[in-house]
Amino acid sequence: MDSAREDLGSWLDGGPRPSGEYPGQRLRLAEHGSGSLAPLGRRALALAIDWTLCVVISNAVFGRNPWGPLGVLALENVALVGTIGTTIGHRLLGLRVVRLGGGAAGALRASARTALLCAAIPAAVWDADGRGLHDRLAGTVILRT
Numbered sequence: 001m002d003s004a005r006e007d008l009g010s011w012l013d014g015g016p017r018p019s020g021e022y023p024g025q026r027l028r029l030a031e032h033g034s035g036s037l038a039p040l041g042r043r044a045l046a047l048a049i050d051w052t053l054c055v056v057i058s059n060a061v062f063g064r065n066p067w068g069p070l071g072v073l074a075l076e077n078v079a080l081v082g083t084i085g086t087t088i089g090h091r092l093l094g095l096r097v098v099r100l101g102g103g104a105a106g107a108l109r110a111s112a113r114t115a116l117l118c119a120a121i122p123a124a125v126w127d128a129d130g131r132g133l134h135d136r137l138a139g140t141v142i143l144r145t
Helices: 002-013 040-062 068-083 088-092 106-118 133-138
Strands: 095-099 140-144
Touching (some): 040 068, 040 088, 040 095, 133 140
Antiparallel strands (some): 095 140
């Protein structure tokens, strides 16, 4: 039974990171500064900013519809990540979403990433490099700008 858990854990976290290797090194990203992986705390704060804005917008437009904020968040992510590579929260905190290997995420990857993000569970599972499962499955990464 423990072996099965280790196998599942290895799959989810992308395998163990060799000792002394920094997050993002396997992805050929910078260790620090612009172009390095965004830290979890900064990503979580960006999401909190986006969620707060989406709740305010949703309440103003739809009233207290319980699904409204999620719909606005989905629209924001698809529209902004798909075009300029950042949500409002990302922009305020100096983050951007790009395709793994460089380049804009584009509408298709942004849509896939958003669908997985709205499912919540993929975003709560991350690999050894700190990429959420939603980013991993969409082939994207969140970098510092």
